[in-house]
Amino acid sequence: MPTKRKRVTLEDVARAAGVSAMTVSRVINHTGRISPATRQHVSEVIEQLGYRPSRAARTLVTAKTGMIGVVVPDITNPYFAEIVHGIEDVAWEAEYSVLLANTNENPAREAAVLSQLDDAAVDGLIPVSSRLPDETLLPLLKQHRAVVTINRQFPRVASCVRPRHGYGFRAYQSALYLAHAGHERIGYINLQRSLINMQIETLIERMAEHNITIRREWCATCLPTWEAGYQTGHVLLAEHPELTAIIAGNDLVALGVMRAAIELGRRIPHDLALIGGDDILLASQVTPPLTTFRVPKYEIGASAARLLFARMDGDLSYQEYLYEEEFIPRGSAP
Amino acid sequence: MPTKRKRVTLEDVARAAGVSAMTVSRVINHTGRISPATRQHVSEVIEQLGYRPSRAARTLVTAKTGMIGVVVPDITNPYFAEIVHGIEDVAWEAEYSVLLANTNENPAREAAVLSQLDDAAVDGLIPVSSRLPDETLLPLLKQHRAVVTINRQFPRVASCVRPRHGYGFRAYQSALYLAHAGHERIGYINLQRSLINMQIETLIERMAEHNITIRREWCATCLPTWEAGYQTGHVLLAEHPELTAIIAGNDLVALGVMRAAIELGRRIPHDLALIGGDDILLASQVTPPLTTFRVPKYEIGASAARLLFARMDGDLSYQEYLYEEEFIPRGSAP
DNA sequence: GAGTCAAGAGTTAGCGTTAACCCTTGCACT
DNA sequence: AGTGCAAGGGTTAACGCTAACTCTTGACTC
Numbered sequence: 056m057p058t059k060r061k062r063v064t065l066e067d068v069a070r071a072a073g074v075s076a077m078t079v080s081r082v083i084n085h086t087g088r089i090s091p092a093t094r095q096h097v098s099e100v101i102e103q104l105g106y107r108p109s110r111a112a113r114t115l116v117t118a119k120t121g122m123i124g125v126v127v128p129d130i131t132n133p134y135f136a137e138i139v140h141g142i143e144d145v146a147w148e149a150e151y152s153v154l155l156a157n158t159n160e161n162p163a164r165e166a167a168v169l170s171q172l173d174d175a176a177v178d179g180l181i182p183v184s185s186r187l188p189d190e191t192l193l194p195l196l197k198q199h200r201a202v203v204t205i206n207r208q209f210p211r212v213a214s215c216v217r218p219r220h221g222y223g224f225r226a227y228q229s230a231l232y233l234a235h236a237g238h239e240r241i242g243y244i245n246l247q248r249s250l251i252n253m254q255i256e257t258l259i260e261r262m263a264e265h266n267i268t269i270r271r272e273w274c275a276t277c278l279p280t281w282e283a284g285y286q287t288g289h290v291l292l293a294e295h296p297e298l299t300a301i302i303a304g305n306d307l308v309a310l311g312v313m314r315a316a317i318e319l320g321r322r323i324p325h326d327l328a329l330i331g332g333d334d335i336l337l338a339s340q341v342t343p344p345l346t347t348f349r350v351p352k353y354e355i356g357a358s359a360a361r362l363l364f365a366r367m368d369g370d371l372s373y374q375e376y377l378y379e380e381e382f383i384p385r386g387s388a389p
Numbered sequence: 390m391p392t393k394r395k396r397v398t399l400e401d402v403a404r405a406a407g408v409s410a411m412t413v414s415r416v417i418n419h420t421g422r423i424s425p426a427t428r429q430h431v432s433e434v435i436e437q438l439g440y441r442p443s444r445a446a447r448t449l450v451t452a453k454t455g456m457i458g459v460v461v462p463d464i465t466n467p468y469f470a471e472i473v474h475g476i477e478d479v480a481w482e483a484e485y486s487v488l489l490a491n492t493n494e495n496p497a498r499e500a501a502v503l504s505q506l507d508d509a510a511v512d513g514l515i516p517v518s519s520r521l522p523d524e525t526l527l528p529l530l531k532q533h534r535a536v537v538t539i540n541r542q543f544p545r546v547a548s549c550v551r552p553r554h555g556y557g558f559r560a561y562q563s564a565l566y567l568a569h570a571g572h573e574r575i576g577y578i579n580l581q582r583s584l585i586n587m588q589i590e591t592l593i594e595r596m597a598e599h600n601i602t603i604r605r606e607w608c609a610t611c612l613p614t615w616e617a618g619y620q621t622g623h624v625l626l627a628e629h630p631e632l633t634a635i636i637a638g639n640d641l642v643a644l645g646v647m648r649a650a651i652e653l654g655r656r657i658p659h660d661l662a663l664i665g666g667d668d669i670l671l672a673s674q675v676t677p678p679l680t681t682f683r684v685p686k687y688e689i690g691a692s693a694a695r696l697l698f699a700r701m702d703g704d705l706s707y708q709e710y711l712y713e714e715e716f717i718p719r720g721s722a723p
Numbered sequence: 724g725a726g727t728c729a730a731g732a733g734t735t736a737g738c739g740t741t742a743a744c745c746c747t748t749g750c751a752c753t
Numbered sequence: 754a755g756t757g758c759a760a761g762g763g764t765t766a767a768c769g770c771t772a773a774c775t776c777t778t779g780a781c782t783c
Contacts, residue, residue: 446769
C-alpha cells in the first residue's frame with residue numbers, strides 16, 4: 056500500500072512561505088501587486104513543494120475550464136485530422152486543452168455529445184462539419200459562451216470558417232469541367248448527412264441550364280468514407296456502365312470509386328474520369344493522381360481556433376473566414 | 390446585453406422540489422436509497438429546470454474528472470488517428486471525455502504536455518508511441534493514477550498494448566524476406582525519435598549473422614512523416630543508386646520513398662522493392678500497393694482504453710495486450 | 724410492549740481557488 | 754502635524770457538489 060500522498064494545496068504553500076493564500080494566488084496568476092522579494096520567495100516555495108493549482112477549484116470559482124471542445128464526424132478522415140491539427144496547435148499556444156469528440160458520422164451521437172459538452176464543460180466550442188440539421192444544432196450551440204463553426208454558418212451565434220464555395224460549387228464546377236472535356240454521361244456521388252453540399256436535384260437543374268444532362272439515376276448518396284465510396288462505386292458502375300465520369304463529394308469517396316473502377320477493369324481516366332473534393336495526401340499519391348480541389352485544412356483549423364479565442368475574449372462580432380478552393384487538375388480527370 | 394442567465398444549481402432543484410440537496414444528488418448519481426415517488430418527482434423538476442450538474446464542483450469533491458488524456462505524436466498520421474478512434478469509442482461508451490494532445494513529433498512539447506496533464510487534470514492517461522526516453526517519461530507517468538501505454542512498456546507503472554514484435558522485428562523480417570527474394574543491396578530507414586525501433590547497427594549485426602550485408606551508408610533516419618520519407622528517399626537513392634530495396638519504419642515514410650523513387654525513374658518493384666510498416670489505408674491504394682505489416686490500430690486503441698478503465702477501477706495488475714502483426718505481401722515487394 | 728432494524732431522508736463540513744473588499748504602512752505634499 | 758494615496762498584502766465568503774454522519778419513521782421480532 057503506497058502512502059497516499061496528499062495533494063499540495065495553495066494553503067500549504069502559503070503556510071510554508073509565511074504569507075496568505077491570496078498572496079500565493081496572486082503570484083501564480085500574475086494579478087495584483089506583489090513585491091519582487093515576495094514573488095521570488097513564494098515562487099521558490101511553490102517549486103520546492105511541487106505545488107500545482109487545482110483546475111477544478113479554479114474552474115469552480117472562475118467559471119472557466121481552460122478547455123475547448125472540438126467535435127468531428129470522423130477523426131480517421133485525413134480532412135478532419137488536419138483541421139484538428141490546426142486547432143490543437145493554436146490551442147496549445149494559448150495554453151488551452153482540446154476536448155475531442157468523434158461522432159462516427161452518427162448524428163444522434165453528435166447531438167448527445169453536443170448536449171453533454173455544455174458551457175460548463177468547455178470555454179468554447181468548434182463543431183466541425185456538423186451533420187445535424189439547423190434546427191437541432193442551433194439550440195445546442197446557443198448553450199455556449201463562444202462557438203466557431205467550420206463548414207456551417209450561424210451568423211447570430213458563431214463565427215465561421217469555411218471554404219468559400221463549398222461542396223455544391225465544387226460539384227458544379229467539376230461538372231462543367233468534365234462537360235467541357237467532352238463527357239456526356241457524368242455521375243455524382245453526394246455525401247450523406249453533409250448538409251451544406253449541393254443536393255443532387257440542384258446540381259441536375261443547374262447543369263441543365265448549361266444544356267448538360269445529368270440523370271437522376273447516375274447519382275447516388277453515401278457516407279463520406281472510403282469504404283462507402285468503394286461500395287457505391289461498384290454499384291453505380293455496375294448499374295450504369297455508360298458513365299464516363301464521376302464526381303465525388305470528397306477525396307475518400309472518389310478514391311473508393313477509383314478502386315472499384317479499377318477492379319471492374321476501367322482504365323482511369325480513359326474509361327472513367329474522377330474528381331474528388333479536398334486534396335488529402337492520398338489523392339496525390341494514387342495512380343493516376345486524383346483531380347480535386349485543394350482546401351487549406353490546417354489553416355482552417357488554426358483560424359477557427361483563433362476566432363474562437365477572440366470570441367472567448369469578448370469579441371462577439373460575426374467573423375467569417377473564407378478559404379479559396381483551388382482546382383487541382385491531375386491524372387484522374389486531365 | 391443579454392440577460393446573464395444564472396446557472397441552475399442543485400440547490401435550486403432541491404428548493405423547487407421541496408427536498409434536500411443531498412436527495413437531489415442521490416437521484417442524479419443513483420446512490421443511496423430513494424423512494425420511487427421522490428425519484429420521479431425530483432427527476433421531473435430537474436428536467437423542468439434544465440439542471441445540469443457542474444463538472445468542476447463534482448471534480449473538486451470527488452477528485453475525478455471524467456476525462457482521460459490521450460497524447461499522440463501526430464494526429465494527421467492515419468496510424469494514430471485510428472488508434473484515437475478506438476480509444477474515443479470506448480471512452481464514449483464509458484461516458485468519459487477524451488482530452489487530446491498532439492505533440493507534433495516534438496519531445497519537448499510532449500514533456501510539457503505530460504507534465505501539465507497531471508492526475509488532477511485527467512483520471513487516466515494513454516500516451517501513444519511516446520518519443521521521450523524512459524528516464525524522462527517514467528516520472529511523468531508516475532504522477533498519474535492510471536496509465537496504459539501504447540508501444541512502450543513500463544510494467545511497474547502502466548499496462549501496455551502493442552504489436553507483438555515491434556519495428557525492430559519487422560525490419561528484421563523484412564530484410565530476411567528481401568534477401569530471400571534475391572536482394573543484395575538493401576537500405577533501411579529508421580524512424581527518428583521512435584524509441585522502440587531497431588537501431589540501425591542492431592539490424593546490420595543481426596543480418597550479418599545470416600550472411601546478409603547491410604552497409605551503414607545504405608541506412609538513414611528520418612521523422613515518421615511522408616515528407617521526411619520523400620526527402621530521405623531522394624537523398625538515399627541519389628547517393629546510393631545501387632540499392633535494390635528499401636525497408637522503411639512505417640508506411641508514410643515508405644510511401645514518401647516510393648514517390649521519390651518514381652520521380653527518379655525507378656520502377657517499383659523491378660528497380661526498387663519497398664516494404665513499409667503499419668498498413669494504413671494509403672498503403673493499399675497506391676500503385677503498386679505497398680508491402681507492409683498489418684497492425685490492428687483501432688483495436689489497439691480500444692483495448693488500451695479498456696485496460697485504462699480497468700486500472701482506474703483499481704485493477705492495478707500489469708496487463709499486456711499483444712497484437713500480431715501480419716505480413717502483407719503486395720506489389721511493392723512481391 | 725420494548726427493542727431492533729432498515730428505509731428514506733436531512734445536516735454538516737469541507738473540496739481548493741479566487742473575487743471583492745479591507746487593512747496597514749510609508750512617503751509626498753501641504 | 755495632518756492629509757492623501759498607492760503599494761503590498763490580508764480576510765472573508767463564496768463557487769456547486771458529495772462523503773459521512775445523523776435523524777425519523779414504521780414494521781417486525783420475541
